[in-house]
Amino acid sequence: MRAVLRTTLRRFQRDRRGNIAVIFALACVPLITAVGCAVDYSRATQMQAKLQAAADAASVGAVAKASPAFKAAGTMNSDGAIPAGVTDARNIFNANVANLTGYTLDSVTPKVVKNGSTVTSSVTFKGTINTMFLGVIGKSALSVTGSSTATASMPLYVDFYLLLDNSPSMGVAATPADVTKLVNATTGNSFKPDDQCAFACHDYNDSNNYYNLAKSIGVTTRIDVLRSATQSLMDTAAASQTYPNQFRMAIYDFGAASKTIGLRALFPLSSNLSSAKTAAGNIDLMGVYGNNDTYTKDQDTPFSTILPAIDKEIPNPGSGKSNAPLKYLFFVSDGVADESNTGCLKPLSGSSRCQSPINASLCKTMKDRGVKVAVLYTTYLALPTNSWYMKWIDPFNAGPYGPSPNSEIAQNMQSCASPGLFFEVSPTQGISDAMNALFKKAVADARISG
Structure with a gap:
């Protein structure tokens, strides 16, 4: 029995017929995995860019001349956080991502503060995107993060x-x-x-x-x-x-x-x-x-x-x-x-x-x-x-x-x-x-x- 098995194995090694199919079959799994990784990472990059644009709009809008934060800062006699600006920044961010799908927003953190004659806003976010292909290697989700900061100089009295x-x-x-x-x-x-x-x-x-x-x-x-x-x-x-x-x-x-x-x-x-x-x-x-x-x-x-x-x-x-x-x-x-x-x-x-x-x-x-x-x-x-x-x-x-x-x-x-x-x-x-x-x-x- 062993002799028959050895003979069959030597015959398979010497046989050149069907070698391409065999090699393709062996390489198919890593190739498909690589293509899937590229697709998933491309989706994540596109989503990160859209969320970043929303954060930029929120940080800039929160310190615009007509914004609640800018108006509130003009009445403040001391430096500190501007709650109205935080609410405004969050609303602007949410409005810009309202029609986005294919992700989970884990957190968005706006901050708006007055320091001297400057109003500064910052917006940070973190989201999760479920993968389509990376799951085969145990990666079921990708994280996307970003931040944006904007400043505005207040007019003086x-x-x-x-x-x-x-x-x-x-x-x-x-x-x-x-x-x-x-x-x-x-x-x-x-x-x-x-x-x-x-x-x-x-x-x-x-x-x-x-x-x-x-x-x-x-x-x-x-x-x-x-x-x-x-x-x-x-x-x-x-x-x-x-x-x-x-x-x-x-x-x-x-x-x-x-x-x-x-x-x-x-x-x-x-x-x-x-x-x-x-x-x-x-x-x-x-x-x-x-x-x-x-x-x-x-x-x-x-x-x-x-x-x-x-x-x-x-x-x-x-x-x-x-x-x-x-x-x-x-x-x-x-x-x-x-x-x-x-x-x-x-x-x-x-x-x-x-x-x-x-x-x-x-x-x-x-x-x-x-x-x-x-x-x-x-x-x-x-x-x-x-x-x-x-x-x-x-x-x-x-x-x-x-x-x-x-x-x-x-x-x-x-x-x-x-x-x-x-x-x-x-x-x-x-x-x-x-x-x-x-x-x-x-x-x-x-x-x-x-």
């Missing part, structure tokens, strides 16, 4: 203190065309012949004052433009808010009249921007009581007292949270002091009167304690027909103008401003556009520095 120069020099005609119109109207008139004046002085003692004349002939002065520009600024601020009450405004000027000269609050700090716009309608040129009046002797731009006074009105700035807003001074002026000042940069000869470019050191105290100073310089136009201007102002107000690189007035106003927050509005530009542009620049600066 900012208090703006508007300091608006309403001194008599802001009664100058607003554009070269307005200057010409007012000069022509004050040349050869019956009550002040050959004045050739471009200033609309608001003289309470003279019913024929040029303030009234300018209005009657349709001349627009700088104070007129400043009034409407400030009102427009309130609309811009309201439209720029991400959170309710994100911006608050206060409005100050230099006083209603020379006899009450000094820092005057036209509107106290408030988030009611509609009321601020209404209050801005009261911005007007300071009135005087005749030439060289008894109250100020025409010295109606006292920067050395006005700026320290506004400094006291502005508390120390915070971090930009709702209960600790940043602080910005928004200063609009033509930049020429007119006051009695022993520390004058350009004292008038033989007089204690000071007419000079603003002393930039007056802004330093505020900047040193973190208050940002945004300066809108309303270009001081040359007035060649005005003898006072030519004697006392022209020497430090060299042209060209708007921009005014050679003017000491412009140079000092820029030095007063915080870096990047200086804007000069030229004679042909609109103050309204300039104020809105400077406001947007200040808001962008707040995001960066905050």
Whole structure:
């Protein structure tokens, strides 16, 4: 029997017929297993990609500008988890996987937190896919995992203190065309012949004052433009808010009249921007009581007292949270002091009167304690027909103008401003556009520095 078996085995070994079929039969099992593995792993990879896309959508959506988490973060005074964001992220994830089949979702873990001025969301997931072929080697399921993280920077809360120069020099005609119109109207008139004046002085003692004349002939002065520009600024601020009450405004000027000269609050700090716009309608040129009046002797731009006074009105700035807003001074002026000042940069000869470019050191105290100073310089136009201007102002107000690189007035106003927050509005530009542009620049600066 053994001999027969050995003979049969030797005969099988020597026989070359059917060898391909035998080899294929032996190789078939591992080949089928390998193909099955590829199919199962491909299914797992595709499912992992779909779940990852859902996680990405959830993490990004949870910190979007209109998301519950982003809105809730704006009301938080401290860092921490944002439950509304967790719920939102989970809902977004579930909505994106609602139509997926062929897997089991083991877990999805969203987290949304506020840290400083940043909102961060993360979504992790774990799922299981049943295999079709890998079971032959004991692998009945494959795990798929993933995570996604997204961040968003929160806009900051900012208090703006508007300091608006309403001194008599802001009664100058607003554009070269307005200057010409007012000069022509004050040349050869019956009550002040050959004045050739471009200033609309608001003289309470003279019913024929040029303030009234300018209005009657349709001349627009700088104070007129400043009034409407400030009102427009309130609309811009309201439209720029991400959170309710994100911006608050206060409005100050230099006083209603020379006899009450000094820092005057036209509107106290408030988030009611509609009321601020209404209050801005009261911005007007300071009135005087005749030439060289008894109250100020025409010295109606006292920067050395006005700026320290506004400094006291502005508390120390915070971090930009709702209960600790940043602080910005928004200063609009033509930049020429007119006051009695022993520390004058350009004292008038033989007089204690000071007419000079603003002393930039007056802004330093505020900047040193973190208050940002945004300066809108309303270009001081040359007035060649005005003898006072030519004697006392022209020497430090060299042209060209708007921009005014050679003017000491412009140079000092820029030095007063915080870096990047200086804007000069030229004679042909609109103050309204300039104020809105400077406001947007200040808001962008707040995001960066905050």
